[in-house]
Amino acid sequence: MSVNAQIAVLPAGTSLLELREVTLPAPGPYEVVVEQTSFGVCHSQLDRIFDPTRAGAMLLGHESIGRVLAVGSQVNYVGAGDQVCITWIPRSPLDGRPPRPSRLALPDGEVATSHNCFTWGTHAVIDEQYVVRMPDDTDPDLGSIIGCALMTGAGAVMNSIDLRPGESVAVWGAGGVGLCAIAGAAILGAGRIIAVDVSDAKLDLAAKFGATDGVNARETDPVEAIRRLTPHADGTAGADYCLDCTGIGTNIPVSLAAVRPGIRGAGIRGGTDVLVGIPREPFKIDSFDLLNGEKTLAGSVGGGCDPVRDFATFVTWTQEGRFDPTLLVTDHFRLDQINDAVDALHHGRVRGRAVVTPGDAASVGRTP
CATH class of the missing domain: 3.90.180.10 (Medium-chain alcohol dehydrogenases, catalytic domain)
Structure with a gap:
């Protein structure tokens, strides 16, 4: 043939x-x-x-x-x-x-x-x-x-973090992959969902996918903005999870800084920053922030998806009207x-x- x-x-x-x-x-x-x-x-x-x-x-x-x-x-x-x-x-x-x-x-x-x-x-x-x-x-x-944007963004929320209902998620980059991560966080029960971008139009669109807050990183310090939005009863501040969907090297230490720190001696570990976008250049991080805050920096390739298993989940979301x-x-x-x-x-x-x-x-x- x-x-x-x-x-x-x-x-x-x-x-x-x-x-x-x-x-x-x-x-x-x-x-x-x-x-x-x-x-x-x-x-x-x-x-x-x-x-x-x-x-x-x-x-x-x-x-x-x-x-x-x-x-x-x-x-x-x-x-x-x-x-x-x-x-x-x-x-x-x-x-x-x-x-x-x-x-x-x-x-x-x-x-x-x-x-x-x-x-x-x-x-x-x-x-x-x-x-x-x-x-x-x-x-x-x-x-x-479904074969890249949804798998990579929503899949990272499903498979690369242990999101519990009510926890906070900040997503760097409200493009196709970031919007899918925001939608996944909303569907899986996140509390505060913060979209970070430099475009107000993209932040407005992020709200339609479930973002509760938008931060324009061109106009304000995103780390301080996220800390103000995510106070915790133990006195710390910061998102439980940050997902960097941009792949921009200079964004990665910033998203890591926006993750909540742990509390030494209390058995409370810090939050997790996940690299979802492909880094296009070498980047540096604040190793003291990572170590002293007992934070985690993790990678997520293709959202950690099993295509057969997870594509079926995404179809169900769409059929049930939870994802458009x-x-x-x-x-x-x-x-x-x-x-x-x-x-x-x-x-x-x-x-x-x-x-x-x-x-x-x-x-x-x-x-x-």
Whole structure:
């Protein structure tokens, strides 16, 4: 079986994507061919697009929803016609077979590679470990962001901290991942939920996801603001948990400082600061604050999610009306506008999550 597809390819030496007409080969033994319904545009892809050391053509994207067209001879988890989500976290990492990154031969003979999977195109050919079977009635907006934004943000609250009802959570960065973390904290019963950003528009949107307070870090000291909002009966102040969803190195010691300290001799440990966003540069922390406050600095990759288990939870949240994916998806683009989507995200014009719906696209170019 061969499929004609349009794939967004990032050539070497440029930050502009090009749409390539490609005939996809039959899937390999462990591969799945997915026809895309919609896919998300994640901030982490900007790191690859603007990486000056990048060599060779690349395939991008790692969250989407679509239907299976064909499967390889060794695939038994899904079959043709199944609706699936694509994600960059392997579904079964302990099965003894590491998933293989996607590679695609282009018409000019060059081979484009991916970091793990790819979703920016009308179709994707990926290792079957990167697909998760979904109900047929899954909302397309939910499906397009569940494989990264929702998994990473809400998953960190579910899996990377031990949140108890009434405890306080501060979230640095009210973009797509941060908004999902805020929603997860609200759904799981946090008391005070503080959104920290430099955009009032994003802070206003955060309130719709459950943030009880917004702190504009450009206008006020976020550490002092959070301490004022989170007094504790034992005399300490600070959030029980901070989640840094920005990946900005200078933010990390600040979010750590905003975590409540422990009390020596009383058996009360300090709070936890969780790195959710990918640090893009080396950073320094106040080691005395970490040690003397008996605080914890932790990492969370993909929200610590088990995709099969946790995606089902996110679907339930949506079905029960506790999470509205249409509120998170603030910007829609066609496939031939993929560079416009990247430009909007790069320059901070996307309040929540940008989603692309593949359609008829003959060309792709820079935003005028």
